[in-house]
Amino acid sequence: MVGGGAEGEERELEAALRPKTLDDFVGQHRVRRQLSLVLEAARMRGRSADHVLLSGPPGLGKTTLAMIIAAEMNAPLRISSGPAIQHAGDLAAILSSLTEGEVLFLDEIHRMSRPAEEMLYMAMEDFRVDIVVGKGAGATSIPLEIPPFTLVGATTRAGLLPGPLRDRFGFTGHLEFYGTDELELVLRRSALLLDMKVNSAGFTQIASRSRGTPRIANRLLRRVRDWALVGGLEQVDARAASAALDMYEVDALGLDRLDRSVLEALCTKFGGGPVGLSTLAIAVGEETETVETVAEPFLVREGLLGRTPRGRIAMPAAWEHLGLTPPPEAPGAAFWTAARPGTAPAGAGPVGDPDALFDA
Secondary structure: OOOOOOOOHHHHHHHHHOOOOOOOOOOOHHHHHHHHHHHHHHHHHOOOOOOEEEEOOOOOOHHHHHHHHHHHOOOOEEEEEHHHOOOHHHHHHHHHOOOOOOEEEEEOHHHOOHHHHHHHHHHHHHOEEEEEEOOHHHOEEEEEEOOOOEEEEEEOOHHHOOHHHHOOOOEEEEOOOOOHHHHHHHHHHHHHHOOOOEOHHHHHHHHHOOOOOHHHHHHHHHHHHHHHHHHOOOOEOHHHHHHHHHHOOOOOOOOOHHHHHHHHHHHHHOOOOOEOHHHHHHHHOOOHHHHHHHHHHHHHHOOOEEEEOOEEEEOHHHHHHOOOOOOOOOOOHHHHHHHOOOOOOOOOOOOOOHHHHHOO
């Protein structure tokens, strides 16, 4: 419900809500302003725009920006993904069929195979690729010229991109999480397209539970729309939005069932930690990869969970969100005492150096 990925039917629903121009795109002011300058300069020169690399967590608008780049340049768009290109021949087939000025969008570009990456180096810089025909001593390299094009790469893990590939992009933009005010603007636009009636308090309620991600905000808006339709409500207010999202187990901070299960297990079963990832995953009945990649990033970003060399620990905000008081021996008890003088549990010792909690 609050995952950043999208798949299946949801992609079709997202397509209807995507902005078509940079002026309609909400948020990401720095990236949008810089990208607008790059595209305007390319149009004035009458040439293809420089290659663009977009990085950031899923659901922030990387695919949407790629579509906007193609629309702003009045060029066709070709969409593929890194996992789909596992051989150099796969990439050669795509590149050889491009038309002049076409925009090629590669999602999750960091998951391309190494041979394909090396072919992409020459294609991006010199607009040509070398096709090897034959094997062994009789192999022949045939140079193939390709028309100028614009590559738009998107990645959720920019650190996995090799340096030579990253350096060949003329513009790199990192997308940040959205604030509540920006998400409200996204929701207002989406509600208008979905013909929904939501008041300001309702928008605020949905935006505050959307984890700073437009994709999640639109997903929650559609679930609230379903709830209001079945309930016969003509307008959604804060109370209705809250009731709908509570039914879908999305709480006031945007935590879902998995997030709360991780925090509750950490606080109630392991005394706040530290506890190993595999042990924590077993306690909540999930795979370690699910806990590490789905739940942990948001919990750490919100200051609810800490990752230390000795394991995961519950931070004071986690205890407070669950309505619990940390025991004296809990790793976060020192933080709790420092933040709330006079509220330390009985028997708690003096407040120590908080940094010591994160030492090995």
